[in-house]
Amino acid sequence: MLLNRAQSRVSKAQTIERIIFYLVLLFLPTQLGRHFWPEFSHVLGVRVDYLSPTLYLSDILVVFLLLFSFGRKVYKKSLNFKFQFRFNRIQISNFKFAQWLFLFFTLFLVIGILRAKNPMAGWYGLLRFFEFFFFGLYVVKQKISFAKIALVFSFGVVFESFLALAQYFQKGSMGGLFYFFGERAFTSQTPGIANASINGELMLRPYGTFPHPNVLGGYLIIAMVMVMSNVKCQMSNVKRALLFSALVVGTGALILTMSRIAILLWLAVVLFTSLKKLQENFKKRFNFCCFFFLSAEGKAVWHKSCGRAGC
Incomplete structure (x- = not known):
């Protein structure tokens, strides 16, 4: 009985997760968001759009999507469910090598940011990169x-x-x-x-x-x-x-x-x-x-x- 309830909760969470995913796709072309204007987003006192950190509706949805996905996986692990990620058309034969490759790539980006004239804009760009990377990883791992x-x-x-x-x-x-x-x-x-x-x-x-x-x-x-x-x-x-x-x-x-x-x-x-x-x-x-x-x-x-x- 408890197992059936747990499975029902996981199924509901997965349904909500899938709805959020489709909402992300639906709102991709929109630019509904909130612009912030810290010092590094100004050039000679003039606001520059592409330097402005912006919180879009799609960003909020992606964060909720990743949180739901992470929470569902942790909950399934706590119930000792055996689950396995399957890659759709993408197979990584040596995942440890991929991890090292990603680590070196991130380190290379961090070094570039530290040497940049506007490091704060670089950190914002790195944060956006991680958002898109993990969203892409989510899409690859799901049966959609x-x-x-x-x-x-x-x-x-x-x-x-x-x-x-x-x-x-x-x-x-x-x-x-x-x-x-x-x-x-x-x-x-x-x-x-x-x-x-x-x-x-x-x-x-x-x-x-x-x-x-x-x-x-x-x-x-x-x-x-x-x-x-x-x-x-x-x-x-x-x-x-x-x-x-x-x-x-x-x-x-x-x-x-x-x-x-x-x-x-x-x-x-x-x-x-x-x-x-x-x-x-x-x-x-x-x-x-x-x-x-x-x-x-x-x-x-x-x-x-x-x-x-x-x-």
Whole structure:
């Protein structure tokens, strides 16, 4: 009885942990956070964004995720459960070597920070590195449904794409509620804003909630590759409609970012996927034609043999 209760608690904790993980993915494109402005974040008395320590909503979710994961594992150990981490497509044959490698890499970073002109900014960067490293390690060690990940990414693609389209036609930021998702206030006339010249006319490249259109393009292509790789025939109409909508509006938003590398990569992905699909269809039709031809030929041979034998 006690064992069943313990297992139920572990299962509930794992469910909460998985929900937090999907929330992290959902809020990845947003920049909802709190900026802090210590002395080291100023250059000649001017605030510099990339030197400012920022606590994002995604950071809080990642910390909660790691705490839940660590607590669940400690609880399972206390109950003498045997559990084993399994690497998905990544196998480290000698984990001790990997530990030493990570230790030397961290030591190398620490030495670089101590010799830097702005060591406090370096320590903040190292903290962010550890956050992303342990989050990546968590993802590698978990059995995660890529279909659900694609579904979560499709929501992000649709949101960012519609916001990018609105910014393009508005020729500036939308403001209002989108400010809390990390959208910056700008217009096509803002100094330093990313514009493109089309037929002699300056056109605003949409930002979404990202710091630059190229970053938006990078997010869109990564998310859309995940979505495209999980579009299957055997799924509900609602899911299929959502995934296809994400691909359509995402492609439109990607073109508007005018990020050449991202657009070329997306064209290459679409071309490769289309050729692979055509090859599969060709193989199926070719096999069917061969089967039909051999069946007809076999039937003709059988009739001839029967005619000669007087069947």
